[in-house]
């Protein structure tokens with residue numbers, strides 16, 4: 001990160017859901033740093049199930065916007081990130097991930113053995129929830145990118161309003177049951193910053209030890 005970047009606290013406080021972007025491109029070195037920061041996001045077992053597609057061409061933007069109830073941010077932003085999750089990607093990459101953990105010195109043999117012995121069973125026992133778990137990881141990566149981009153002066157908007165089948169078709173994953181779509185995130189220079197719409201009072205959302213009963 002450079003000296004002019006916002007701090008994490010500043011980025012969190014100033015981020016808003018941007019509805020209109022300038023078409024200015026994100027300079028390549030900034031984009032590369034954002035990608036690198038995004039890739040540093042953690043994931044369950046470090047299995048890294050997130051697959052990110054950058055939508056940059058006019059045709060793909062139009063198709064994605066149409067799949068997202070014609071939300072204009074996707075047409076305007078220079079890059080829109082589609083965060084997909086490869087639900088069973090770990091089956092292909094687990095050996096490489098364990099090798100990396102071992103080579104870096106971060107994970108002792110005992111730990112890699114533990115993962116090799118336990119993670120596959122844990123994943124399979126999740127059943128249908130394996131999709132949900134992969135999506136959690138993808139959302140963490142998307143949030144990491146959103147805050148990093150904000151820190152560097154690029155606004156963004158979390159977008160959930162889309163048709164999953166259509167988005168999968170657009171990114172080339174039509175009919176692939178292993179792929180789930182987590183989030184769409186246009187990133188660019190904001191034209192206008194919306195006002196903060198407010199949050200519920202913390203007394204309604206933050207508790208210690210247990211939820212209150214009845215829940216307020």
Ligand SMILES: Cc1cc2nc3c(=O)[nH]c(=O)nc-3n(C[C@H](O)[C@H](O)[C@H](O)COP(=O)(O)O)c2cc1C
Pocket residue numbers: 015016017018071157158159160161162194195196197
């Ligand atoms: C998971 C998620 C999905 C969202 N989907 C959309 C969306 O499809 N379109 C949109 O304009 N805003 C979307 N939003 C933005 C929210 O409406 C916005 O975050 C909320 O109103 C709070 O405003 P703020 O982000 O400016 O603080 C989404 C936000 C989140 C976190």
